[in-house]
Amino acid sequence: MASSPLSERLGRLFRLQDLDIMIREAQDPAVKKSEEEMGFRLQALEKLQGAREKLAETIDKRDLRLYERIAKKHDHGIVPVEERICLGCYMSLPTSAVPLTATPEHLLTCENCGRILYWLE
Numbered sequence: 272m273a274s275s276p277l278s279e280r281l282g283r284l285f286r287l288q289d290l291d292i293m294i295r296e297a298q299d300p301a302v303k304k305s306e307e308e309m310g311f312r313l314q315a316l317e318k319l320q321g322a323r324e325k326l327a328e329t330i331d332k333r334d335l336r337l338y339e340r341i342a343k344k345h346d347h348g349i350v351p352v353e354e355r356i357c358l359g360c361y362m363s364l365p366t367s368a369v370p371l372t373a374t375p376e377h378l379l380t381c382e383n384c385g386r387i388l389y390w391l392e
């Protein structure tokens with residue numbers, strides 16, 4: 272598992288994050304819907320949760336733990352870096368932070384906000 276390329280690991284976490292956002296939206300009580308729509312939403316929610324479970328099984332356990340920890344605090348736990356600025360919290364990263372491709376064992380996280388980082392290019 273640890274040997275999966277980083278881009279693949281990040282891709283899975285991204286899909287997980289997408290599903291989590293959709294699940295949250297589907298559960299949002301503030302969005303008022305008709306009875307019929309509610310039934311449809313409930314079905315959709317079950318499908319989303321099923322898809323999330325399946326996806327989670329394919330994710331490296333360490334990556335999953337890291338993601339779950341961050342997802343509790345932030346809606347978007349995976350954020351891009353541009354010109355050494357974490358676009359989650361807008362703090363600059365230390366020069367020791369190198370693009371993910373250079374550190375195959377660990378996903379990089381922001382020292383300030385803890386989010387998982389990825390380089391835009």
Ligand SMILES: [Zn+2]
Nearest residue numbers: 357360381384
């Ligand atoms: Zn940050």
